[in-house]
Amino acid sequence: MKRRAVQPETSDTASLDFLCEAMMSMRTVEEMRAFLRDLTTPAELEALTDRWRVVPYLLREVAYREIHDRTAVSVTTIGRVARFLVGEQGGYALAAKRLQRKGRWPPSETD
Template sequence: MKRRSPHDESPDDAPLQALSEALAALSQAGEVRAFLEDLCTPAELEAMSDRWRVVPLLLKGVPYREIHDLTQVSVTTIGRVARTLERGAGGYAAAMQRQQSGTAAASH
């Protein structure tokens, strides 16, 4: 990971914006998966998948220790995801809402 100096208060977000737009341009889960597999290392994919796996359990109020027992995701990671759900940019919640509304629409 690149280190930012303390003077880098507002790094140029153009690369992150470009990546976000690339992901948004993909319309099928298979396309997104292929993109992620090309972009990320297996360890990065595992870390992101672990974080995503705990989101619905946290939203249901499942205790951290039980989430760990169910998923084998570390309690530290579970805590970080919980903090992000509370104080993050809202991405987890938006994705979960879209996923749930897509599931609901598909079942009708």
């Protein structure tokens, strides 16, 4: 988290919760895409997309170098995602599991 010279009116946790609620209010992929494009810079959106792009490969236990060759995502980013995939908050695994239940996992190569 970045440091601020002035204390914000709301806590980081409350602000994150508010952002999560806003994201959850999106009803379609198109709405979420528009929200993310408004919320993030092109570089931030690319970083988020790169992280999510490597998850299916990691779940299939594809080697990092092969993932890099297929996706052009850095090996460092792949390693970071791999660490968070098996630990931390469990968000990557939960999202993948829910998409799998909806029949949207793994994504097709053309998505």
